[in-house]
Amino acid sequence: MPRDAVITYSIKELANDFMVTARTLRHYEEQGLLSPGRQGQNRIYTVKDRARLSWILRGKRVGFSLTEIGDMLDLYNLGDGRETQVAVTKKLCRDRVDALQRQMKDIRDTIEELEGFCEEVDSLVKKKNGEWIIEG
Amino acid sequence: MPRDAVITYSIKELANDFMVTARTLRHYEEQGLLSPGRQGQNRIYTVKDRARLSWILRGKRVGFSLTEIGDMLDLYNLGDGRETQVAVTKKLCRDRVDALQRQMKDIRDTIEELEGFCEEVDSLVKKKNGEWIIEG
DNA sequence: TTTCGAATTGACGTTAACGTCAACGTTAAG
């Protein structure tokens, strides 16, 4: 029972919730992607850490490496509004978006190809049946 | 100059065309993804090999592993029209398509987030300028 | 107080997808 009303998670809780191992969370921390607080020696994860992890995992699913994800998370840590930094950040952002859009096209094409193949298989079977071929 | 009118490619030609190394093509062959003919000792790639390679690389771009891509290419080698095999093949196909569609959603979400962040950065700068803050 | 479960920190192992390098064969040009 939490003494305060602050929602936190143990490493295993968070790991289970996101279907990853505790080792994975420690690894992400080693890589600087997460930095949970400590309660004594143990890690305690907040809701913000949760959101961050969610972002990380989605990044992975779309094919980014951990270092790339780290870079993207760093973008959020601007703080200083130096004009050049802002410009750089926005360019990186747009580059990412472009890459993702190219990836979407690839996926669409692959889906089409797979569905086309699926139909091909169907018609192949029907043809066989049409010629009264019961089994190959 | 080719003696016949059959279009073929050397390993380096193909590699250059697709912006990969020769080693990569040999690696794909080791993994059974490609099986070019030989002219003496040298590999000769046909137009079919080209198409296969194109498929492989697109598969990579959408996040499949080489073994997964190999499995998918094997689907095309049905030949035997055994009913069960056909069913299995179609299920694998559909599973792939589902996975790809989930991936598309992830990508769309990520794009949204990135664009949202981009605008956030913009408004942050304008605010600063509105308050006559030239530089952070 | 002992014991148990959950967490921690090293540190080394593993897999995928190539990179890199050595040693060698072939062919066309000078």
Add this chain to the structure above:
DNA sequence: CTTAACGTTGACGTTAACGTCAATTCGAAA
């Protein structure tokens, strides 16, 4: 004939993203 360019087969190296295991430590329950 010899050099260069291109190709070949091992075979070992590398990086990323964790897995795995050993040796603790800590807090709560029996």
